[in-house]
Amino acid sequence: GESVGLHLPTLSVQEGDNSIINCAYSNSASDYFIWYKQESGKGPQFIIDIRSNMDKRQGQRVTVLLNKTVKHLSLQIAATQPGDSAVYFCAENGASSNTGKLIFGQGTTLQVKP
Amino acid sequence: DAGVIQSPRHEVTEMGQEVTLRCKPISGHNSLFWYRQTMMRGLELLIYFNNNVPIDDSGMPEDRFSAKMPNASFSTLKIQPSEPRDSAVYFCASRRGNQPQHFGDGTRLSIL
Numbered sequence: 365g366e367s368v369g370l371h372l373p374t375l376s377v378q379e380g381d382n383s384i385i386n387c388a389y390s391n392s393a394s395d396y397f398i399w400y401k402q403e404s405g406k407g408p409q410f411i412i413d414i415r416s417n418m419d420k421r422q423g424q425r426v427t428v429l430l431n432k433t434v435k436h437l438s439l440q441i442a443a444t445q446p447g448d449s450a451v452y453f454c455a456e457n458g459a460s461s462n463t464g465k466l467i468f469g470q471g472t473t474l475q476v477k478p
Numbered sequence: 479d480a481g482v483i484q485s486p487r488h489e490v491t492e493m494g495q496e497v498t499l500r501c502k503p504i505s506g507h508n509s510l511f512w513y514r515q516t517m518m519r520g521l522e523l524l525i526y527f528n529n530n531v532p533i534d535d536s537g538m539p540e541d542r543f544s545a546k547m548p549n550a551s552f553s554t555l556k557i558q559p560s561e562p563r564d565s566a567v568y569f570c571a572s573r574r575g576n577q578p579q580h581f582g583d584g585t586r587l588s589i590l
Contacts, residue, residue, distance in 0.1 A: 398578055407482070407569050407581030408521070453521065464509050464573060465534065468521040 376475040383441040385472045387454035390435060394456040398466065399428060399439045402451045411439070411452075441474075449476045480504070482582035484570050490588045496558040499585045502551055503572030511579060512545055512555050513569040521569070527553065539564075560589045 377383045389397070395416040400408035414421045414428045414437075421428050427440040437454050451473050455466040483502040491497060503510050511526040525535040527547045535545070542561070547553040557564055565588050571579040 400581075405583070407571075407583045410578045410580060413578055464511070464526060464528075464576075464579065465523060466579065467523075470520045 373470070374473045374475065376477060377444050379444060379446060379476050379478050381444055383439075383444045383448070383474060383476075385439045385441075385452050385454075385474065387437040387439075387469055388435060389437060389454075389456045391456060391458045391467075392432075392435065394458055396457040397428070397430060397437050398455050399426075400453045400455065400468075401448075402453065402471070404450075408453060444474075444476050446476050446478060449474055482570055482572050482580055484568075484582035484585050486585055487583065488586045488588075490590065491560060492590050493561055494559045495589075496556065497560045497564075497587060497589075499555040499568050499570075499587070501553045501555070501570030501582060503553070503570070504574075504580055505551070507572035507574045507580075508550070509573045509579075510547060510553050511571040511573075512553070513571065513581075515567045515569060515584070524555070562589045565589050 375385060398413040399411040401411050402408045412423045412426050412428050414430050416432060419430050425442045429438045441448055451471040453468050453471045455468045458467050482504055485500045489497060509528050512524040513521050514524055515521045522537055524537045525545045526533055530547045530550055543557055545555045567584045567586050569581050569584045571581040573579045
């Protein structure tokens, strides 16, 4: 069945360091992947997305890497700041590439130490 | 710009009561999604609409749950009768075309 999983439930980093959050997916038919950030008491906030015809995409301080061979996705945050502390979710579209349906992973908590 | 607006933000009610959650999507967005988030099951899609038409309700837990979208700017998720196991945070999200989904800040529902 479809599943999106995260390797580590909690990641603790020092302020100023780079963070890498990993995600594994199981459906090889997925062609769209997305990362969300969720702060306490708020809804998931879009960070960055990537389609399967790319293996890397950069945003402001964030980079998403996609390795289709091993079905792995990662989110890199440069110069991590206290405001980056949140739960990060990856999601894939599974076999529903044109419907907008997303399958979410369980989330990784990022803790930034001052 | 106004984001997705959900109401109420918090709801506490006794089991057996009817609960109605409301969502106003971002103007111009043509797809709307209802999710439920719990610690045990994470974020689950319940139902989604495209151009106000329900497309996939396979995630709706049971017949006690229903959702409507009477127009492009309003949707409701109703639970009748409510049960304690329905306690969760319910999110609404919307998107335009193939753009990313944007989420509201959710309704925290507690059924006593």
